[in-house]
Amino acid sequence: MTTFGAEESFRVERAAPDVQLWKVRSLALRLVLPLALPTGILALWWAASVNGWVSPQVLPQPDWVLQTFLDLLESGDIAAAAAVSFRRIAEGFLIGASLGFLFGLLIGKSETADAYLGPTFRALAAVPSIGWLPILILLLGIEESLKIVILAKACFVPMAISTAEGARTVPKGLTEVADILKLRARTRFFKLTLPSMVPFIASGIRLSLSQAFVSLIVVEMLAGTDGLGYMMVWGRTLFQLDIVIIGMVVVGVVGFLLDWLLKQAESFVRRGSGADA
């Protein structure tokens, strides 16, 4: 009995550090590795500006930039710009994604509709949102409506494509069950079509929002008077490159977080809908 007990504790002792080491390692892999490249860039930047490899007017020192960032944060300029940008994304998304959903449902469910509308849609969708800018500026000016239309278009396309894909891939076996049980159209939609489309809708939403974010920054840079994108342009015209850099970092970080959050939400939805089971 005693030998047995001793053996047990011996084994546990041996196993524990291994497991911990492995955990520490995987944590290191997940946290440290992604940060290695940004740290390297930061170091290079520091070296370049301190040693005067690049003129400080073009590349200000990192600590100046940090100071400007704190100033802008305190004055609320960044928050105000971000708020404007996010309101636009929200509006463009609501309009574009809901229209995209309906349109995707139409061409996904009806082969006739797809035959009529599908090719035109796909051709127009191939033109990037920014490609629409010149003609839309002529039509709409550089008012708010321009940004909303561009964003709505940016959301519409991925949402429509994902939704159509989802509507086409309702499992055949389950559709046959619906036929045999003679489900009413309403039940069929809410208990078969829609739930089976959930994973597709989730990735549609994620793609729309990432598209919208990218397009928004560009539109604000090209035809804006406020927002995060404009903040960068404004910094450049003032030769305040620190503001431009802050804009880039803020946009990059926000975009990254947005995508990460949406990915989490998407995989959560996928798990919940039983699509992977």
Next chain:
Amino acid sequence: MTALAIEHVSKSYALNGVQRPVLNDISFDVAPNEIVSIVGASGCGKSTLLRLIVGLDEDYRGSIIQGGVSDTKAAKVGMVFQDHRLYPWLTVGANVDLAFDASNLRKPERLARVHHYLQLVGLSDYEKAYPKQLSGGMAQRAAIARALAQEPDILLMDEPFGALDSILRMRLQDELLSIWEKNRVSIVIVTHDVEEALYLGNRVIVMEPDPGRIRDVFEIELARPRDRADPRLAALKQRCLATLVGREALS
């Protein structure tokens, strides 16, 4: 009067652009309240035949006529598939409740019936569970509950008990028979298990493949409840197996 009349039904599928016959000149009738078992080698077209009967596939030659309950009301045909086909995003209870969607039953009545049919297949405790939380056999039982809940006039079953262990299989066979005795329902059941076919059926149709056709029909004129150990069943089993295997021995 017949519940189901199948006359000279032939069916072929296109395989790589060539029409390949799958069913060849199938004819048989199902009387009201009769149980017809179909046995046959894998791939001889049993599932295909059921799909034609239930109306999922209308591309065939010959005729399939369902005798309506009355002149005005068409027969209701239910089906249990080889795979359970539960909706993964609905609970077991909600899956069974789908069977009442076409009816005008009120909510409390529907709920009571869902309970009833789940109890019948021994899944009372799993009403709130999701299909992925069930074992294969339990999911199949839930699918059977869903088909029964529809209270069909003709029930088609495609190897419904294939995934179950032998004890449960026998219990459900007896459940099926007691349901069948209570409701006037005609049953066509496809199975790989000759004993099951003989125990349940008023008639056993033996099919052979390439192309799928009827080789022989056995009338089982034994009174119910039948004794599984009845020597007459054993003798029939021998004949049935000889018919099934005989063809394979030849080819």
